[in-house]
Amino acid sequence: MRKKVLAVAVCLTMIAALAAGCGSSSSSSTATSSSKSSSSASSSSSKSGKVDAKSIKIGVIYIGDENEGYTASHMNGIKEMKSELGLSDSQVIEKTTIPEDESCYDAAVDLADQGCNIIFGTSFGHESYILQAAQEFPDIQFCHATGVKAASAKLANFHNYFDNIYEARYVSGVVAGLKLQSMIDAGTITADQAKIGYVGAYPYAEVISGFTSFYLGIKSVVSSATMEVQYTNSWANSSLEAETATALISDGCVLIGQHADTTGSPSACETKGVACVGYNVDMTSVAPDSALTSPTNNWGVYYTYAVKCVLNGESIQTDWSKGFSDNAVKLTTLGKTCAEGTQAKVDETESAIKGGTLHVFDTSKFTVNGSSLEDLIKSGGDYAKYSAYVSNGYFHESEVQSAPAFDLIIDGITVK
Numbered sequence: 001m002r003k004k005v006l007a008v009a010v011c012l013t014m015i016a017a018l019a020a021g022c023g024s025s026s027s028s029s030t031a032t033s034s035s036k037s038s039s040s041a042s043s044s045s046s047k048s049g050k051v052d053a054k055s056i057k058i059g060v061i062y063i064g065d066e067n068e069g070y071t072a073s074h075m076n077g078i079k080e081m082k083s084e085l086g087l088s089d090s091q092v093i094e095k096t097t098i099p100e101d102e103s104c105y106d107a108a109v110d111l112a113d114q115g116c117n118i119i120f121g122t123s124f125g126h127e128s129y130i131l132q133a134a135q136e137f138p139d140i141q142f143c144h145a146t147g148v149k150a151a152s153a154k155l156a157n158f159h160n161y162f163d164n165i166y167e168a169r170y171v172s173g174v175v176a177g178l179k180l181q182s183m184i185d186a187g188t189i190t191a192d193q194a195k196i197g198y199v200g201a202y203p204y205a206e207v208i209s210g211f212t213s214f215y216l217g218i219k220s221v222v223s224s225a226t227m228e229v230q231y232t233n234s235w236a237n238s239s240l241e242a243e244t245a246t247a248l249i250s251d252g253c254v255l256i257g258q259h260a261d262t263t264g265s266p267s268a269c270e271t272k273g274v275a276c277v278g279y280n281v282d283m284t285s286v287a288p289d290s291a292l293t294s295p296t297n298n299w300g301v302y303y304t305y306a307v308k309c310v311l312n313g314e315s316i317q318t319d320w321s322k323g324f325s326d327n328a329v330k331l332t333t334l335g336k337t338c339a340e341g342t343q344a345k346v347d348e349t350e351s352a353i354k355g356g357t358l359h360v361f362d363t364s365k366f367t368v369n370g371s372s373l374e375d376l377i378k379s380g381g382d383y384a385k386y387s388a389y390v391s392n393g394y395f396h397e398s399e400v401q402s403a404p405a406f407d408l409i410i411d412g413i414t415v416k
Helices: 040-044 069-085 101-113 124-136 165-185 204-217 238-250 265-270 300-312 342-355 373-379 379-390
Strands: 056-060 092-095 120-121 143-147 156-162 193-202 226-231 255-257 274-276 291-293 296-299 319-322 329-331 414-415
Touching: 056 069, 056 101, 069 296, 069 300, 092 300, 092 329, 101 120, 101 124, 120 124, 120 300, 124 143, 124 156, 143 300, 156 300, 165 255, 165 296, 165 329, 165 342, 165 414, 193 204, 193 238, 204 226, 204 255, 204 342, 204 414, 226 238, 238 255, 238 265, 255 265, 265 274, 265 291, 265 300, 300 319, 373 379
Parallel strands: 056 092, 056 120, 120 143, 143 156, 156 319, 193 226, 193 255, 226 414, 255 274, 274 291
Antiparallel strands: 296 329
């Protein structure tokens, strides 16, 4: 997210449409020189456009490191790709803790100068710098996670990618809803006390799409549920996330979700004895009695796909996003305090999403200021831009563009 992402202004014309990885040379250093037209990467390409697997080099730019969930999930994806394609650690150059500023451009140029055939940027704020490098190195493929500019840039070597994490968030919401219902049934809370708290990073579409899908999953089980969202305005600040979770609990929230990258929130929930849903990684190690599950990204699916394209001399999709059907998203192991029957319901819900009988953003399941999204679109004004996304009774998230675009605050959710 992102990193993460994004206040998206929907554009109607957009419809047409990873020093050595895992090795000790992983570095946050930046470049000192720049090649403005082509790179040494072209030397490993054959006349057919294919790249020899023994000589391919891959560069990855991370905003964080293995100590925060979002970057850890990307690192795991790179490991999976290397294993799947039989590549060595020395063929992947990873740069960690690269800020969303000019340092990203310098890192991309350094990777290009080191002969990388394909370079991945993983954070939302990296996009403009990755795009700048792509313009200067046309023989190298550049892929950016969570971004929105690939379609409009119209460069053959610049691509956006994400995954349908909203699907996994919805299912994690079902897990949370079942927990709430079990609390209601046990008399621990009343139906009117089914208030969820959500620790969000930024007011970007990625975060809004995420907490909305989570909430809709909960509402499919407990119709009386409400949600309060508080932003930290940081992707990874453990102490602030813990403080925010504690504040939400003090405000009457009986279960906590998150779109933030550390274990701060689950740790606070464990201390307070409040159930929680994490993000990216299994939180049971820090919250064994509170953590229910975490929706997580399986980035290895994309990294394997994109690198295969380079190896085979094939084009990479301008916008790529996949979900449960392609194993690109999933849930971590269910915690020991989940409600009885949770696994069966998870399996059922995932199957319905895969089969197309359940659409996460079914517009009949929510309203905005008391009105349906279809009626708001008909009214014109600021809502008209959503017409590109809504058809057949649902909002087509990550289909018009790979990055999330749902940025509406629906009824039942309050943001502070």
